[in-house]
Amino acid sequence: MAINHKHLFYFWKTAREGGVVKAGEALHVTPQTISGQIRLLEESLGAELFDRQGRSLELTETGRLVLEYAEEMFSLSAELEQMVRHYPGGRPTDFRVGVSDALPKSLVYRLLQPAVSLPEPVRIVCREWRLERLLAELLEHRLDLVLADTPVPAGLERRAYSHHLGESGLSFIASRSLLPQQPLPFPSGLGHLPLLVPGEDAAVRQKLMAWLERRQLRPKVVGEFDDSALMTAFGQAGVGAFAVPSVIEDECLADASLVLLGRVPELRSGYYAISMERRLTHPCVLAITESARQKFTEVEYLEQPD
Template sequence: MNHKHLFYFWQVAKAGSVARAAAAINVTPQTLSGQIGLLESSLGTELFARQGRNIVLTEAGKMALEYADELFALSAELEVMIKHHPQGRPTEFRVGVSDAVPKSLACTLLEPAIRGEQPTRLACREWQLDRLLAQLAVHELDMVISDGPLPPGFSVRAYNHRLLDSGVSFLVAREQAAAHAADFPACLNHLPLLLPGEDSTLRQSLQPWLERKRIGARVVGEFDDTALMATFGLRGVGAFPIASIAEAEFVASGELAVLGRTTEVQVSYFAISVERRLTHPSVLAVIEAAQRLGNPPEADKSGPN
């Protein structure tokens, strides 16, 4: 079997379209179609079937995709293991950071990776999780740091490595804090709220807690980017939640204060990698940095800090 033909099939199967796959890997649709035709000829069966204007996998195609997923995941793992063997340390560490991860936490986790014995160049990309996972799938990234595990149904084999857990703190502009902090969490009924976007794991964990506490949240803004949400909070637009472990980043200037904290809502951070057994020295440095982080502040304390 020609593995180049199999790679082209794999790209089309993941993209769901010859045109999208061709654009992603910078070849012409005609080349892709021709190479897949050769693969089908060598296997003696069709891997795709037409369904209106779309193409779908045949039963043989679905089977081939399962094997291709595993083959290319193992290939990536082999490359990492050989390339980053102790005798050949990496010169570049390519990391994707979900935009829901606080900047200070990302820095704390990643800094040890570039302060090791051998010089390492950090290439850090911040984007939405689905875009970063797409880059991880084609081995453009070594690791993704996210506020949640690998989503169900992701087509390429990858592995979750839990980094740490944190409770949640609610912050507000300091001038608003004194009037509201004494009766946390009931005070959230009287403040406009800024919340992470609906796809955020923090938002999904927070919603049931708000309902249990009978808090009728008046949501005035939703944000995919934590830093942007905090900027609106800083300007007095509303209170907002962040992981308690990153609290110091936001209150350091003295312009924001803590309304209260809870451990009833948990945020978990993960490293997502194509490595089943972690060997990449920079990834190991991130895991060790997470293990060294202390516990977040105690729960359910009120008052400006």
């Protein structure tokens, strides 16, 4: 016999509300009606869904299994209603993007924002992993695009294409609480500050450390972060100075507790959109690449000497 969805709905509501009384109040029916509907469902399934101990209800093993399916079914039902109400033309297109964990999250948002501003509805699905894992997903066509700070590595088993979005120098930033009363000269003052640095997966890491060495600057490295957002949070807390791509410098400095120490335009980070297409055709990818190139052109003017 097919499951009666009304019976299943009453069971689902009871499990979510924590009892038949609260479920009855939520649905504006009597607790007896709720109990009767659940009993009919149990009879059709041939299994108890609740362990009844007085007024207390505990899900049985079968009840937990049925609840998992009910959650998914009624979640899809709610999603369907949203689609019909808000997207009369149909379900939005899924745009599946892999984001290298070395990329600053605010930069990723700036890069992806044009895709959700297209006339046709788009639902972005983001996955953040190491680049190797993302490329494997791309090659299996489980991702439409990968955003990274390096191009496709040589020797990749199958062909993927790197589309250069732009470059940015680095801006060094610190919390006001970390600084002495007198302004520190830049860049020599970095040698007197604790420093937070990107993790080894970040393409700019080696360039940064080599630049410090050439300048004979030896700050105390107090933190190393694969996640740039976490590094920024530690920087905001005054743990150490840190560097961000100049293209997102303005976002960081919107926090009044942070100050710009100086810019190093020669410490370049490149940013790439990696796809299976040699010639880009996906409307979301086209919107991202066109907008990104404009943004990176604007930051080139920011980095020009005064």
